Amino acid sequence: MADWIVLAAISVVSASFAILWLLPRRQPKAGDYGLSAPGALFNVVFLFDGDRLISHSDVALAGYESVSNWADLRRLLQRDFPAFPETPEIVRSEGNIAVSAIDCTVEREVLCEWIDGIIRVQLRDLTGTASNPRRDPNDPIRLAMEQAPYPVWLVDNRNKVQWCNAAYVSLVRKIVGQDADLTDPLFPSLTDEAQLGRKTRVSIPVRGGSAKIWFDLTRVARDQDQLCYAVDINAIVEAETAQRKFVQTMAKTFAQLSIGLAIFDRNRQLALFNPALVDLTTLPPDFLSLRPSLSSFFDRLRDQHMMPEPKNYRSWRRQMNDLLEAAQDGNYQETWSLPSGSVYSVSGRPHPDGAVAFLFEDITAEITLTRRFRAEMDLMQSILDKLADAIAVFSDDGTLATTNYAYQMLWGDSDEAGFEPVTVLEITRQWQEHCTATPILGEIREFVTGRENRAEWSGELTLKSGGSMTCTVSPMQNGATIVRFVPGSAAKDIAEMRKISA
Structure with missing residues (x-):
């Protein structure tokens, strides 16, 4: 009987020494407790037997009083360490797991170790420590991802952010606030699998205003998650908006002109016309709205006797084609005397981008006045x-x-x-x-x-x-x-x- 008592005492002492050996030996300074404190993740250790918490370091008492099992600890760490294992069995199957913080700018990690049936969870600060072979600071891939000038992040199949780079963190804090939960995605999720690997233009609202920031969002599918990239295209969107407003302004201006305007794009299709063109050429608006080609446009003018019948129409068509393919300084200028007695001044101006603009001006009154003046002089x-x-x-x-x-x-x-x-x-x-x-x-x-x-x-x-x-x-x-x-x-x-x- 005495032997059994001695054996039990030895076992208890051995277990106590084992627990003391698993727990950290260095105690932090007073006031350095709590999850949000600067030293909160330094040398904090929890010991689990399965799901049950069996021991912890003294410093873990500050801020972790509610932790009694694995689920409690995971709930506290999920916001900063979303990749923390869901169950102890994952640690048992993997052996050792190092969980990095979601914010790559934070040099902290959670180390989970399987030691003879006991799971040791250590929350530690890596600042000032020796280089970790698992996280080589000179790894070019890591440097490229973490220091990229545009946001990069990783989301799981539940659309929760698992990792993000410094640019993403900075953007989240700018849009949401300093206390933002990084696990909540800032960008809208894409449910269309056809968009995976392709650029998608998305916008996110700016806090406290109606303005938006525009990005080209690209998602690359992986086994259980998606790697996401966002490129700021705000300058491009602003330029497009300014261009669109400029075109609208020009269109309103063109609508007030008495000169008929027909602009053909580089594909020789009618891109823009104003109401004066309809009045001068009597071409139906529905025909012009169909964006006819340059040849169809002038053929229709010829059919409606709105242009002088050329002696050789084929050579005239060739002249038009030569105009469009001519150098930047090429110009077309003619005076059309129509069968109706009207006189039009028609000019064509080619542009470097391949477009061409035709201007139709009714100069009948001017020509009539000139002729009358000449007759009076005679x-x-x-x-x-x-x-x-x-x-x-x-x-x-x-x-x-x-x-x-x-x-x-x-x-x-x-x-x-x-x-x-x-x-x-x-x-x-x-x-x-x-x-x-x-x-x-x-x-x-x-x-x-x-x-x-x-x-x-x-x-x-x-x-x-x-x-x-x-x-x-x-x-x-x-x-x-x-x-x-x-x-x-x-x-x-x-x-x-x-x-x-x-």
């Missing part, structure tokens, strides 16, 4: 030519503007003289060749180029042949001057002198 010239007096009109800058038929017969100038930039000095020199010296020609020059004392006056010119004529100088509107020569015997004398010199 009428006035005809009236001047019917007058017996020789007339020369000078503009305000002293150049000869026009003459009549009698003037041309008198002085021998051609009918084109009035359209050449001939100055009053040159004209009076021509007159001087047929006249005797007189101050009248100098006074005419001063009157034509002057701006003051412009009253009508007359003078007599004596020809070298002995004849004379009356010269009348009169001011006109806008600084112009009209010089009138009254014909007489002088005209015949000048004509005879021209024949002799010829």
Whole structure:
């Protein structure tokens, strides 16, 4: 009986020494207790016999009073160590398990060891410790993942985050707050398996505002989890939004233009048109909305007689194709006179990206006004030519503007003289060749180029042949001057002198 008592005592002492050996020998400083304390995960040890907690280090009492079994400890550690084993049997089958914190910026881990039927769980701080062979700080793969400038995280089949890099942690704290639960996914889950491995544009709202941050989310499937990557595309989305607003603004502006606009993209399909194009070309809007090709567009114009019938339509089509394929400085400009009497100015502007814009402008009123003005000018010239007096009109800058038929017969100038930039000095020199010296020609020059004392006056010119004529100088509107020569015997004398010199 005594032997049994001694044997039992030895067993108890041995078990006590074993437990003391499993528990940590170093005690932390006072006040360094609790899960949230800086040293909370340093040298905290729990011993389990199956699910049951059989012992723990003294420091574990602070913050872990409610731990009585494996499930209690897992519930406390799940937020920071979501990969903590669900049951002790997992540790028994694996032998030793090192569980890293979900936040890769935290140098802490939970070490689970199977030692002769006892499970030893140690919560330890790795800061300042020797390099762990399981976590090589120089591992390029680890460095690439943990220090990547964009968020990277791992989610399990229950859509819980198991691991994340520093960029993900920083983003979560910025969006949710400093106390955010990292196991709750920040990004929406993708249920469509077809999207796995592909980029998906997602947005997350910013706390305290209506703004959103946009990302390209990529999920890569693994056996029991998914590795996720997020790339910030906020600048791209903002640029697209600005471009879309710019296009809308331009479309509203184009809608107010009286010039018809047709823009064809690089595939020669109609990409944009304005209401003025419908009014000018009479093409139905439903046809334009179908985005016809460039050739179909001009074929339809030809069918509706909204363009002049080309002598060789095939060569004209080839010219259009050459325009689109020409260099950046190529331009197309034509004036179309339509059978209806309207006149359109059509221009094409190729762009470096392969697009081309055609502008259709109705210049009928302008052409009509020009034609009317030209007709009135021809009428006035005809009236001047019917007058017996020789007339020369000078503009305000002293150049000869026009003459009549009698003037041309008198002085021998051609009918084109009035359209050449001939100055009053040159004209009076021509007159001087047929006249005797007189101050009248100098006074005419001063009157034509002057701006003051412009009253009508007359003078007599004596020809070298002995004849004379009356010269009348009169001011006109806008600084112009009209010089009138009254014909007489002088005209015949000048004509005879021209024949002799010829």
